[in-house]
Amino acid sequence: MSAPSAERVGARAVLRRPYVPLVLTASQVGRLPLGASPLALLLFARESVSLVAAGALVAVFTAGMAVGAPVLARVVDRYRQPPVLYGSAAVSAAGYVIVSLAPGRPLVIGLGAALAGLGTPPLEACLRALWPALVPPNAVHAAYALDIALQEVIFVAGPLMTLAAVAIAGPAAGLYAAALFQLAGVIAFGCAPAVRRWRGTSVHRHWLGPLRERRLAVLITGVAFAGAAVGSIPVVLTGYAEAAGDRSLTGWLLAAQAGGALVGGLLYTRATPGGPRRLPLLATAFAAGWLPLLIAPGTAAMTALLVLSGVMLPPLLTAVFLTADRLAPPGTAVEAFAWIVTAFSVGSALGAAAAGPLTDAGIRTGFALAPLAALPAIAAMAATVHTRSRRRPKWSADPA
Numbered sequence: 001m002s003a004p005s006a007e008r009v010g011a012r013a014v015l016r017r018p019y020v021p022l023v024l025t026a027s028q029v030g031r032l033p034l035g036a037s038p039l040a041l042l043l044f045a046r047e048s049v050s051l052v053a054a055g056a057l058v059a060v061f062t063a064g065m066a067v068g069a070p071v072l073a074r075v076v077d078r079y080r081q082p083p084v085l086y087g088s089a090a091v092s093a094a095g096y097v098i099v100s101l102a103p104g105r106p107l108v109i110g111l112g113a114a115l116a117g118l119g120t121p122p123l124e125a126c127l128r129a130l131w132p133a134l135v136p137p138n139a140v141h142a143a144y145a146l147d148i149a150l151q152e153v154i155f156v157a158g159p160l161m162t163l164a165a166v167a168i169a170g171p172a173a174g175l176y177a178a179a180l181f182q183l184a185g186v187i188a189f190g191c192a193p194a195v196r197r198w199r200g201t202s203v204h205r206h207w208l209g210p211l212r213e214r215r216l217a218v219l220i221t222g223v224a225f226a227g228a229a230v231g232s233i234p235v236v237l238t239g240y241a242e243a244a245g246d247r248s249l250t251g252w253l254l255a256a257q258a259g260g261a262l263v264g265g266l267l268y269t270r271a272t273p274g275g276p277r278r279l280p281l282l283a284t285a286f287a288a289g290w291l292p293l294l295i296a297p298g299t300a301a302m303t304a305l306l307v308l309s310g311v312m313l314p315p316l317l318t319a320v321f322l323t324a325d326r327l328a329p330p331g332t333a334v335e336a337f338a339w340i341v342t343a344f345s346v347g348s349a350l351g352a353a354a355a356g357p358l359t360d361a362g363i364r365t366g367f368a369l370a371p372l373a374a375l376p377a378i379a380a381m382a383a384t385v386h387t388r389s390r391r392r393p394k395w396s397a398d399p400a
Helices: 011-015 020-030 034-047 049-080 081-100 105-118 123-134 137-169 169-193 193-197 212-244 249-268 279-288 293-296 299-311 315-329 334-362 363-386
Strands: none
Touching: 011 020, 011 137, 011 315, 020 034, 020 123, 020 137, 020 169, 020 212, 020 293, 020 299, 034 105, 034 137, 034 169, 049 081, 049 105, 049 123, 081 105, 081 123, 105 137, 123 137, 123 169, 123 279, 123 315, 137 169, 137 249, 137 315, 169 279, 193 334, 212 249, 212 279, 212 299, 212 315, 212 334, 212 363, 249 299, 249 315, 279 299, 279 315, 279 363, 293 299, 299 315, 315 334, 315 363, 334 363
C-alpha cells in the first residue's frame, strides 16, 4: 500500500481544489428539481385532477428520469458534457412549461411530465465522472462521500423551495422554479473550465454499454434493493405520523434521517479509501441501521433512530460508485453512474409501492420491509466483490 493512498483526506481538502466549489454548488442547484419536482407536480395537478391522477403524474415523471438518465449519459460518454446537459435541460424546461399551461388536461400534463423527466440532465453522473480529474487519486473517495452527503440537502431544500414558490405565486410557480433552478445550475456547471475540458473516451462500445460487465449488473441490482429499503421509509413514516395524530411529523422525521445521512457522509470523507472488500461490510451496516426502527418507539426516540438509520447510506453509495468506476468498461463511466442512479430511483419507487399495503397491516410490518430489502443488497455486494475479476482493479488502497 502506498503512502498517498493511506492519507486521510477530508472535505476541506476536496473543497480547496480548483473548480470544486463551483461544480459542486452548480450541481447542487441544478439537481434541486430532484427534491422539488415531485411535490411541484403533485400540487399543480391536484388543483384540477384527482389524487390518483396526480400520483400517476409523478410516477410518469419518475419513469421518464429512469429511462432518460442512461441514454443521456451514454451520449455524454461518447462526446462531451455541456452540449448534452444544455440540450436536456431545455427539453426538461419545455416539459415543465407544457404542464403549467394545461391545467385540467391529464394527457397533456402527462406528456409534459414525461418530457420533464426524460430531459432531466444527468448532473449527478457527470459530476462523479469528473472527480478523478478534479482531485488527487487519494481524495476521490472523499469527493464522492462529500457529494453524496450534500445531496441530502436537495431533498430538504427542494420541497421547501416548492412550497415557498407556490405560496408566493400559485401552483404553477413551483414548476417554473424547478425549471429555472435546473437551467441555472446546468449553465453554471457547463461553463466550468473543468467540465468544458472533459472528453469521453474514444473506444469501441458494446451495445449493452457498462452492463456487459456482469459484476456491474449485479452491483446495480443490489443498489435497486438498497433503494427499495430507503424508498419504503417515507410511506411507513406517514403511517407512523398518522397513528401519532400529526401527519406533519413525517417531514420532520424524514429531515432527521437526511441529517443523519449528511453527518455520515461528512464523517466518511475522513476515512481511508479502503478497498472493494469493504462494500459488503458497509451494506451489512446499512441493513443493520433499519432494525431498531421495528421498535416503533415514541417520537423523540424515533427521531434519534432515524438519524442513526441514515448514517450509513452515504458510505455505502461512496463504495458503490468507487466499485462502479473500477468495473465499468473504458468509456462508459458516466453511463455506469447513471444506471446506479436509475436503479436506486426505481428501487425506491417499488419500495414505496410495497410499503403501502404492509403499513396498512401494521407500522412494525411496514418498517420490516427496509431490513428485508437490504438483505439481497448485501448478497449482491458480496457477489460483486468475491467474483474473480478479469480486469485490473483501479483501487490503489488497502484491500481491507
